[in-house]
Amino acid sequence: MEARVISCTTFGDDKVVKIAVLNHQAVAKYETGENETTVVVSDDTCSEKDVKEIKKCCEKLGYVYEGKLNEEYTQTNTGPGLV
Numbered sequence: 001m002e003a004r005v006i007s008c009t010t011f012g013d014d015k016v017v018k019i020a021v022l023n024h025q026a027v028a029k030y031e032t033g034e035n036e037t038t039v040v041v042s043d044d045t046c047s048e049k050d051v052k053e054i055k056k057c058c059e060k061l062g063y064v065y066e067g068k069l070n071e072e073y074t075q076t077n078t079g080p081g082l083v
Contacts, residue, residue: 024053044070
């Protein structure tokens with residue numbers, strides 16, 4: 001499965017895109033746009049091993065990992081125009 005965009009916010013030329021993924025391969029395949037900050041959440045069906053791999057991939061690519069989809073997680077204030 002590819003990464004699924006679940007939200008997109010723009011502020012001027014800057015954009016924050018939140019994607020949901022099933023595994024780290026989906027994170028690696030996702031191509032960011034210009035002036036884009038990428039926030040990643042893992043699907044709620046991901047195993048703990050998958051989540052660890054997704055987190056590592058996010059760190060390597062400079063993406064922000066927020067937590068699992070469909071579970072409570074702390075939304076970060078990441079990106080343009082957010083305080």
